[in-house]
Amino acid sequence: MNPLRTTRTLVASATAVVLALGTASLAQGAVPADHDDDQITIGIKFDQPGIGLKTPDGTYTGFDVDVATYIAKQLGHEPDQIVWKEAKSADRETMLQRGDVDFIAASYSINDERAEKVDFAGPYLLAHQDVLIRADDDSIKQPSDLNDKRLCSVTGSTSAQNVKDEIAPDAQLQEYGGYSECLTGLENGVIDALTTDDSILAGYAAQEEFKGKFKLGGFELSNENYGIGVQKGSDLKDKINTALEKMVDDGSWDAAVEKNFGPANYQNEPAPQIGVIVD
Template sequence: MKVPQAGAVAAVIVLALTTSGCGSDDEAKGTLSVGIKFDQPGIGLRETGGIFSGFDVDVAKYVGKELGYKPDQIEFKQVYSNDRELLLQYNEVQFVAASYSINEKRKEKVDFAGPYFVAHQDLLVRSSDNTIAKAEDLNNKRLCSVTGSTSAENIKKGLAPKASVLELPGYSECLVALEDNLVDAMTTDNSILAGYAAHKGNEGKFKLTGQSMSTENYGIGVKKGNKELQTKINAALKKMVADGSWEAAVKKNFGADYKYEPAPAITTGS
């Protein structure tokens, strides 16, 4: 059996060290797992071919970059509204950016960075409809919302008690019902509605009525007690606003006609 020369052995040892614990900082970083929505155009959408798009996606990528991760080191995982806290608690994701409204009940279970966006409950109607300009106009009309959402009930109880409500599993189903004249309007956050209206193939079909029936401050959720990550994300969000990337992402994802509020001041983790 041929014995390898000492120089060759040394080279193998050096190569092994290089590709293991003594690798680059990027290799040591590993993967950043981020929870986003997969089914909300303009917010978080998994498109054909596994490409991700949306405002929350752009925010997550910017934050990831500031945390030291390259784009190919960021792994997006699908979250639903009712499992965001669990995924954080069990370390399935490092943070969640998924139209995640900050409220006191949620703050008992997770910590938030931000807020980084302000949304309001609004109505989406067909572009040809001139009969619905405000929530009160929904009396004797048909309103669609997602099962389990409080948006439609808020309207029915306080603003349009004679409205009929159709609950469907998702916003995409509501949009189809609206396009097919099965309902007269759909309701949720204006950011979500604007994303659907601006999505490819929907241009010119729908319009927002410009209501502000609630105020939703979107935050980035992190595991309860992880103040270090919360502080770093807040710093990244401030930089994103300061260098113009935040405004560019808003305009890119929600359409030129979307009336958005300026970036909110960071109020969590301070």
Template sequence: MKVPQAGAVAAVIVIALTTSACGGEEKAQGTISIGIKFDQPGIGLRETGGTFSGFDVDVATYVAGELGYAPDRIEFKQVYSNDRELLLQYNEVEFVAASYSINDKRKEKVDFAGPYFLAHQDLLVRADDSSIAKAEDLNTKRLCSVTGSTSAENVKKTLAPKASVLELPGYSECLVALQDKLVDAMTTDNSILAGYAARKGNEGRFRLVGLNLSDERYGIGVEKGDKELQGKINAALQKMVADGAWETAVKKNFGPGYAYEPAPKIAATG
């Protein structure tokens, strides 16, 4: 946590004794900063007018509520796939809920609460393109993914090492490249791809190939070593599943046609 300025020390002490919310500077200001994606329909999207929608937004809002923060005290900050660890390491956000797949490499730099969702890597192609039916077909194709994503790494190392991979900052840029035929497919989690395919204006223009190329367990990233916050978030996630709010959020954001996996078991803090 950031150290409060000297002039605010007394206020910080008073607030620390009267609130159950977590955070150092956030306590003094009465807000909590949370990292989410801004460009993923169904997951994390900044809507016109500045409101936010998506499954990760609903999860983050629920967790923040359990930590003592009302929705109007949440400050959402945009994160990209390649800077999520940095925002946590430099205390720019309290936690990150941004389609953040848990893996050993990332656990070297941050700790994870969860997992709270299980997705699978898939491919999105133009609706009139039938030339891609399996991962190996990408070896002669142009593929787009996001810099720093596990999906891009999985393709390059395992699925199609000869594929031409274009890495861009965000999935919205990949969708434009796919639409303009600069690439033949884009890859990430099926939950994200389904959100793009179903978004208004995209209906009938794209399709998911329907491959389960990996298991992606979404976790909430916290600063490395912050076991207290990790434990509180795990407890909040368990409550969200138990009271039905998790399933409600899944159905609201992904629609009735999305074949989602049951809520995964929340890992023990440690």
């Protein structure tokens, strides 16, 4: 046999094995080879004021942004070493599984179905499903008052349907394309209430153009434990939990809540005990 041909065959075979192993690793969510060790990539919402918002000037604001920035600092990364990626609700598990991000902080409620696919640090915030109403509306004082009211949520959301199915079956459910449309309808009197997580509602109500116009019902219709999503089996989970505990202990958590939700008079729950899920 020609020795040169044999050498070429062995090189080609070895190359194929390396490529196959590399492809398999990426499929399992490994960090790409061109990853900069000085950087950390974090998934957040880009369209939720008070939670995670990409502003017109390209900066990022919100409670999740502040929490994620604090965690990154504890992991050894300065703010200018953070790469922010939009984490839409339907994409979060896939982003983690593929290794597109190091972790996700995006109003990410911990539940059993998600926990089968990814791991969660936290919880770092206990939110509740609630309603937002006009500040001068005294007709909605308890959940049952939503009967015969025009109730809005975004298309595809389960929040409004939960109210209609379990709390106020006679509510007039209206679905809009986005929360901003619901807010406009609420402001103009076209709808009577908007429902989703109270933290999200508080973020919208705290916007400068809406200050003083809306109030939260304070109904606590469900418990939503917000967690930090990481890849299944990642050692980041314990490190992030340690960072969250420090954030609570040194007062940074309270400062972030006041900064992002304070203008809406959001009656937030105290910082949750890290690692304890509230049913």
